[in-house]
Amino acid sequence: xxxxxxMDSELEQRARxxxxxxxxxxxxxxxxxxxxxxxxxxxxxxARRRHQLQRWLPASALAAAALALLVVFIPHGQHTSATAVNxxxxxxxxxxxxxxxxSGMPLNADQDVDNDFYEWAVDAANGANGAVxxxxxxxxxx
Amino acid sequence: xxxxxxxAHALEVFLASVxxxxxxxxxxxxRHEADALDVVQDAMLQLSARYSARPAAEWKPLFYRILENRxxxxxxxxxxxxxxxxMMPWRSGEDxxxxxxxxxxxxxTGPSPVTLLESDEILRALEKAVAALPNxxxxxxxxxxxxxxxxxxxxxxxxCSEGSVKTHYFRAVQALRTKLGDLRA
Numbered sequence: 001x002x003x004x005x006x007m008d009s010e011l012e013q014r015a016r017x018x019x020x021x022x023x024x025x026x027x028x029x030x031x032x033x034x035x036x037x038x039x040x041x042x043x044x045x046x047a048r049r050r051h052q053l054q055r056w057l058p059a060s061a062l063a064a065a066a067l068a069l070l071v072v073f074i075p076h077g078q079h080t081s082a083t084a085v086n087x088x089x090x091x092x093x094x095x096x097x098x099x100x101x102x103s104g105m106p107l108n109a110d111q112d113v114d115n116d117f118y119e120w121a122v123d124a125a126n127g128a129n130g131a132v133x134x135x136x137x138x139x140x141x142x
Numbered sequence: 143x144x145x146x147x148x149x150a151h152a153l154e155v156f157l158a159s160v161x162x163x164x165x166x167x168x169x170x171x172x173r174h175e176a177d178a179l180d181v182v183q184d185a186m187l188q189l190s191a192r193y194s195a196r197p198a199a200e201w202k203p204l205f206y207r208i209l210e211n212r213x214x215x216x217x218x219x220x221x222x223x224x225x226x227x228x229m230m231p232w233r234s235g236e237d238x239x240x241x242x243x244x245x246x247x248x249x250x251t252g253p254s255p256v257t258l259l260e261s262d263e264i265l266r267a268l269e270k271a272v273a274a275l276p277n278x279x280x281x282x283x284x285x286x287x288x289x290x291x292x293x294x295x296x297x298x299x300x301x302c303s304e305g306s307v308k309t310h311y312f313r314a315v316q317a318l319r320t321k322l323g324d325l326r327a
Contacts, residue, residue, distance in 0.1 A: 018264065019268070019284075019288045020163075023162040026165065030165065030175065037161070037179070037183035037186050038154065038157045040186070041189070041191075042154055042190060044187055045150065048191055
């Protein structure tokens, strides 16, 4: 068993030496072809990387542009919030008020109106006028 | 930008470190130089295009997995072509590529210190014996013995368990020992 292993080991060593020697002493034409193949492989790698860059460049540019737009417009957007002062309509608190103003409806249209009070006031006014008128008529009659 | 340059440099260093062994692995499996070069180039391109963003520690198992897949694709195509050609006896030999000549295909090892000690015949015998192994045994032997991957990396490259790697490797070594003895000149 040991002898078999030793023989195998010698065989392996001699085989390795033979094969390595043959690889180190390849003909010039073969070495040249291998060098060309290596350069071609490296060129493929570079071309592939360039292609990937070109493929991602438009998307990256678009993303950068979108980011720039956000940076520019976000502060402006905050100024137009509900607490902003509009130079045209003064200090109006919010978009709701602007809509209310621009809707054309009376401002108190949605408020409860005490119609009884107004009717009484009209009646009271008419009643007072009537009393004054009667007094005046009586005075002229006498 | 700096990361990209560093990544490219790391990838270049990695590819340079594996390309020769990868070529030899493909050449032994396919027994054809041009096919082996094509397979290595495909593996390099695929790793570079798809997996270069992965951590560098994962590159080696990934690269060899791609390489083995490409080797099997070529072997499968050859097998289909051979079957089709076998059904068309009138076309046999017309458009076929000439069968690879093992002598012409043998790597010119040159006068290096290692190869001076080893004969071409032994190298050719080793290549032939490794090429004759079942695919999984060949993969396990070349990745473990030649490329120097550890068991875990080899299992990752072969997409199997570490136990299977050990089994395939052991059987490969046993088969080579039966064919080649102890590889002495």
